[in-house]
Amino acid sequence: AQKITQTQPGMFVQEKEAVTLDCTYDTSDPSYGLFWYKQPSSGEMIFLIYQGSYDQQNATEGRYSLNFQKARKSANLVISASQLGDSAMYFCAMRDNNAGNMLTFGGGTRLMVKP
Amino acid sequence: GAVVSQHPSRVICKSGTSVKIECRSLDFQATTMFWYRQFPKQSLMLMATSNEGSKATYEQGVEKDKFLINHASLTLSTLTVTSAHPEDSSFYICSARGGRGNTEAFFGQGTRLTVV
Numbered sequence: 001a002q003k004i005t006q007t008q009p010g011m012f013v014q015e016k017e018a019v020t021l022d023c024t025y026d027t028s029d030p031s032y033g034l035f036w037y038k039q040p041s042s043g044e045m046i047f048l049i050y051q052g053s054y055d056q057q058n059a060t061e062g063r064y065s066l067n068f069q070k071a072r073k074s075a076n077l078v079i080s081a082s083q084l085g086d087s088a089m090y091f092c093a094m095r096d097n098n099a100g101n102m103l104t105f106g107g108g109t110r111l112m113v114k115p
Numbered sequence: 116g117a118v119v120s121q122h123p124s125r126v127i128c129k130s131g132t133s134v135k136i137e138c139r140s141l142d143f144q145a146t147t148m149f150w151y152r153q154f155p156k157q158s159l160m161l162m163a164t165s166n167e168g169s170k171a172t173y174e175q176g177v178e179k180d181k182f183l184i185n186h187a188s189l190t191l192s193t194l195t196v197t198s199a200h201p202e203d204s205s206f207y208i209c210s211a212r213g214g215r216g217n218t219e220a221f222f223g224q225g226t227r228l229t230v231v
Contacts, residue, residue, distance in 0.1 A: 045222035103220055105158045
């Protein structure tokens with residue numbers, strides 16, 4: 001069975017600083033994918049970044065980077081140079097490539113960027 | 116990224132009536148669509164997985180007769196909440212994936228259902 005854990009229910013960060021959102025996962029399958037989504041108050045789920053279990057390098061997308069530590073089963077999201085518009089809920093999710101490709105979500109972290 | 120359109124974005128209905136929510140993939144063929152439910156301040160919980168042309172697979176605890184899912188074409192899946200009750204009030208959101216090797220699941224905008 002899969003499990004995704006986000007241990008930080010809420011976090012504050014000063015504008016222009018970097019912030020790390022934690023995500024740990026548990027799976028016995030060797031093939032999986034890890035996702036981060038942003039959910040603003042409007043409710044839409046915005047895809048941020050993806051990391052495959054066999055990817056050798058950490059994924060990066062603009063100000064977003066994923067600190068993938070496979071042995072520790074962690075996939076933390078790093079947001080550099082925080083902006084006020086980054087305030088939102090952030091969800092880590094895992095897709096099991098051998099189980100119907102469904103996503104399992106963590107509990108989420110509410111990020112609040114202070115001016 | 117690919118576009119998934121969900122309609123309506125917000126609906127209020129009377130208790131006992133049925134509500135249909137549509138999820139469309141606008142620029143790709145979605146072989147699989149997923150329906151999630153999200154309560155306030157909680158994470159997304161998968162309700163069911165639907166593959167085009169076949170019956171949906173429901174997660175444990177989800178009533179298939181209450182939440183009817185139809186995935187009749189490669190671009191459209193519908194979720195019908197039948198005989199809605201106030202406890203069905205929630206945020207419902209769909210996602211769609213298309214073909215092999217697709218590394219992203221694209222989400223619709225979500226539907227906020229309020230049953231009064």
